[in-house]
Amino acid sequence: AVVSSKRTKDSNGIDIIPNWSNPPYNTIMPDFFNQAGFSAGQGCFTWDGLPGMLNGVWNTDTYIAKFNANLSLLWETQFDSDDISPQLHPGDFKKQECMYRIAEGADGSLVAVGNSSHNVDDFLFVKVFSDCQTLTNYEIKDISDNIITVVGNQTWNTNAKLIGKVLIPSGKTLTISNCTIEFADSKRVNIDTRIVVEPGGKLIINNATLTSLQSCEGSMWDGIEVQGDPNKRQIPNSNQGYLSIKNSIIANARNAVSTVGRNEDFSINWSRTGGGIVTASNCQFTNNYRSFEFMKYLPVNIQGNPVNDLGGISNCTFTTDSNFGDGGTVINPYAHITMWNTRNIRIQGNKFENLRLNVPEIDRGIGLVTLDASFNILPFCNDSLLYLTSCPESNQFKNEFNNLYTGIITSGTNHASFTIDRALFNNNLYGIRIEGAQFGEIIRSDFHVPFSFVPGETKYAFGIYANASSVTKIENNNFLGLYDASGRSIGVFINNSDVSGTGLSNFLNDYTGLSIGTQTAGSNTHLNIDCNTFTKYSNYGLADIHVANGVLANQGACNTGVVNPDPQLPQANIFNGLCNNSNMNQLKNSSLSSFEYNSYPTINCGFNTACLYGNILGTECTANTTEISEACPTTLTSIGSPVHKIRIDQNKNAIARLINKVDAGNTSAIQQLITNSTNPSLLKSELDSIEPY
Numbered sequence: 295a296v297v298s299s300k301r302t303k304d305s306n307g308i309d310i311i312p313n314w315s316n317p318p319y320n321t322i323m324p325d326f327f328n329q330a331g332f333s334a335g336q337g338c339f340t341w342d343g344l345p346g347m348l349n350g351v352w353n354t355d356t357y358i359a360k361f362n363a364n365l366s367l368l369w370e371t372q373f374d375s376d377d378i379s380p381q382l383h384p385g386d387f388k389k390q391e392c393m394y395r396i397a398e399g400a401d402g403s404l405v406a407v408g409n410s411s412h413n414v415d416d417f418l419f420v421k422v423f424s425d426c427q428t429l430t431n432y433e434i435k436d437i438s439d440n441i442i443t444v445v446g447n448q449t450w451n452t453n454a455k456l457i458g459k460v461l462i463p464s465g466k467t468l469t470i471s472n473c474t475i476e477f478a479d480s481k482r483v484n485i486d487t488r489i490v491v492e493p494g495g496k497l498i499i500n501n502a503t504l505t506s507l508q509s510c511e512g513s514m515w516d517g518i519e520v521q522g523d524p525n526k527r528q529i530p531n532s533n534q535g536y537l538s539i540k541n542s543i544i545a546n547a548r549n550a551v552s553t554v555g556r557n558e559d560f561s562i563n564w565s566r567t568g569g570g571i572v573t574a575s576n577c578q579f580t581n582n583y584r585s586f587e588f589m590k591y592l593p594v595n596i597q598g599n600p601v602n603d604l605g606g607i608s609n610c611t612f613t614t615d616s617n618f619g620d621g622g623t624v625i626n627p628y629a630h631i632t633m634w635n636t637r638n639i640r641i642q643g644n645k646f647e648n649l650r651l652n653v654p655e656i657d658r659g660i661g662l663v664t665l666d667a668s669f670n671i672l673p674f675c676n677d678s679l680l681y682l683t684s685c686p687e688s689n690q691f692k693n694e695f696n697n698l699y700t701g702i703i704t705s706g707t708n709h710a711s712f713t714i715d716r717a718l719f720n721n722n723l724y725g726i727r728i729e730g731a732q733f734g735e736i737i738r739s740d741f742h743v744p745f746s747f748v749p750g751e752t753k754y755a756f757g758i759y760a761n762a763s764s765v766t767k768i769e770n771n772n773f774l775g776l777y778d779a780s781g782r783s784i785g786v787f788i789n790n791s792d793v794s795g796t797g798l799s800n801f802l803n804d805y806t807g808l809s810i811g812t813q814t815a816g817s818n819t820h821l822n823i824d825c826n827t828f829t830k831y832s833n834y835g836l837a838d839i840h841v842a843n844g845v846l847a848n849q850g851a852c853n854t855g856v857v858n859p860d861p862q863l864p865q866a867n868i869f870n871g872l873c874n875n876s877n878m879n880q881l882k883n884s885s886l887s888s889f890e891y892n893s894y895p896t897i898n899c900g901f902n903t904a905c906l907y908g909n910i911l912g913t914e915c916t917a918n919t920t921e922i923s924e925a926c927p928t929t930l931t932s933i934g935s936p937v938h939k940i941r942i943d944q945n946k947n948a949i950a951r952l953i954n955k956v957d958a959g960n961t962s963a964i965q966q967l968i969t970n971s972t973n974p975s976l977l978k979s980e981l982d983s984i985e986p987y
Contacts, residue, residue: 295404299391300357300372310353356391358404358422369425375410375418384413391418399424403621423622426510427482432457434475440485444468444495450475455507459486464494464532474503477515479620488516491535493523493566499539506546512621514583517547521555522569528593528604535570545580548624552587569593572605579610581618584628588667590635606640607631609674609691614659615649627659633667635708643674643691648698655723655748661695664731666706671714693717695725705729714739721776723748724756728763732794735767737930742774743808745781745834754809758786762793764820768800770930775807777834782809790816790844797821797847802926805829809836816844823849825926829870830878837882838869841889841908848890852915861924864915865893865901873905883908898922 301309359370375391393408403424410418433454436442440458449469457478462468468489478487491497497518506513518537526533537551544550551574555566568591579585586607595601612630619625630646633639646661662671673692675685694717695701701719704712704726711733719725720742728734741757757773760766773785785805791798797820805811806829814821828838850865869880880902881891888909893901895914899922903912971977 295360295396298357299354302353302355353389356393386412423482427478460489462491462495467496469498470502471500476507479513480516489518491520493521493535494532496536499542501541503543514546514548514620517549518551520553520570521566524568531571537572539574539577541576543578547582550582550585553589574607577610579612581614583624586631588633588636592637602638608642610644612646626657629660629663631662633664635666637668642672645694647696656699658699660700662702664704666708666710668710669712671717673716696720698722700724700727703727704731706731709733724759726758728760730762732765738770740772743783744776745778745783747781754782754784756784756787761789764791764794764796766798770802772804784810784813786812788814791821792817792819801825807831810840811838813840814846815842819847821847825866827868832872837879840882841885843885845887846889850892852892859920861920866922866925869900875907879907880905881910883910894922
């Protein structure tokens with residue numbers, strides 16, 4: 295291969311030669327040379343003040359050509375260092391690349407070095423992917439326009455390599471079964487290669503493997519696009535694109551499955567984005583940058599009431615390992631599943647796992663990312679005759695999130711509800727991270743929290759990190775520290791739970807072997823931390839409950855002077871392990887604001903006023919105290935069921951409609967109407983017409 299520089303060409307292949315009489319050169323040329331530190335008469339200037347060697351070296355691109363052993367040209371390519379028009383110093387005004395040397399990389403790529411004219415003269419390093427894919431023989435292709443259109447109902451059941459876009463129109467079905475289909479990398483062959491399911495089209499994948507070209511190292515493909523109609527229902531499913539994946543492998547995709555509809559120029563086609571029906575069961579998703587992308591769609595029934603999305607993912611495995619990447623810019627995964635403004639897509643019994651333990655924690659990917667989405671993380675029951683609520687634990691497969699940067703990130707402002715029930719979070723920097731999401735419950739789950747320290751990111755690892763989240767229940771979970779002397783851990787961190795004035799509940803959880811069990815910050819005047827069990831170890835346990843800053847609500851109250859004492863009134867947190875008032879505290883307050891802690895007596899729960907640090911008024915409620923066994927009744931019900939989720943959404947919509955009815959939604963206008971009225975009969979008639987009920 296050779297590398298050189300070659301004059302930039304226009305779309306017709308004509309050399310682009312700078313014209314110094316035209317913009318931008320005639321307007322900013324003097325400024326360029328002044329800023330670059332040149333003056334007239336220096337080397338490259340002629341008598342008229344213009345550079346004498348412009349025609350030779352300005353507006354030149356990197357040029358690379360490859361030859362065979364007989365020096366016959368195989369291919370050539372030419373490209374600029376960027377697509378930006380000439381910019382003043384320190385930008386690239388000359389648009390000049392001077393390339394000096396080329397070598398072959400271990401993966402078959404070509405690497406060239408030289409200079410660009412950014413900042414007058416900067417280093418330039420370029421990499422051209424291996425030509426392995428362009429030289430591959432493809433069994434499935436269309437040489438006319440690179441679009442393979444499914445005609446009628448087709449079945450592919452033979453191993454094949456594919457290049458081009460597979461288009462499944464409305465009314466057509468493509469079935470891929472019992473075979474492996476390898477897809478070209480669009481970036482390497484410069485040909486759009488993916489599968490597009492149009493509204494009304496169907497793709498059935500059963501016992502098949504869809505992956506990138508295995509004979510060419512380090513490549514990825516562009517996945518499956520399931521288009522829909524966001525303004526139509528999912529019943530009948532002919533309204534939407536439909537994808538079913540069973541017992542199959544989808545690997546090495548940038549976006550394995552997406553409900554984004556795209557135009558020919560890859561911009562988003564919003565009229566075809568959202569609504570596509572996607573189901574997957576008993577599948578493996580391996581080394582995808584993102585495996586599922588669900589875009590905005592809020593399904594309703596024929597009466598217009600909220601219903602659940604028909605999509606779901608169950609009993610699947612999502613994995614990234616040391617083979618991840620496209621050999622270029624994609625070097626770390628993003629997320630296995632993302633959801634934006636969707637309603638209760640089922641996520642049941644899946645495993646999300648990063649096996650690249652040699653990479654930094656922040657590069658290990660995320661299990662699930664949601665924005666303004668209602669969702670349920672529930673076990674999968676392997677007995678189809680049993681409902682989940684009656685499925686024995688031995689028949690349940692939990693969702694697992696292992697060795698990730700974050701297991702689940704959920705955020706939003708539209709009060710979308712969520713349930714995370716009976717899941718396992720193991721060795722993640724953040725097990726669950728909540729940023730503003732509300733109406734949630736995290737219940738009956740296990741968190742194995744590492745001891746971490748990531749400079750610039752966090753001094754701790756977290757089981758649950760809840761920021762600006764309220765109306766959320768954290769109940770009956772287990773938090774276990776995975777001790778490592780190099781870092782620290784927090785079971786639950788809660789910041790500003792007063793965001794909607796209703797607070798958060800931290801109840802009946804078990805915290806064992808952590809640096810800090812529960813830590814709070816900001817405004818938490820409705821937060822209740824009760825009925826938890828804290829067990830800290832003397833060599834690294836810092837505090838069971840720590841107020842880092844801000845305000846915490848008074849915790850509990852004594853039944854002083856009450857005829858019928860309330861067993862739930864005093865706090866019933868149980869404290870185990872050695873403690874003191876310096877560096878191993880049961881309660882620690884680093885804030886300037888004080889709070890009360892009124893607890894069952896030491897004999898019942900291990901609470902010790904000698905193990906408090908900071909401005910805390912700790913009291914043992916010894917008088918008129920009931921049995922602690924009556925203090926902590928569980929609040930768990932079957933609220934995690936899809937039926938209850940729908941009812942929550944229906945009730946929220948009904949509340950919004952009723953509020954809007956008051957004063958016809960315009961109080962100020964009605965006040966003005968009353969003030970200006972001179973005819974009582976007419977005023978009564980007008981008020982009757984807009985009364986809410």
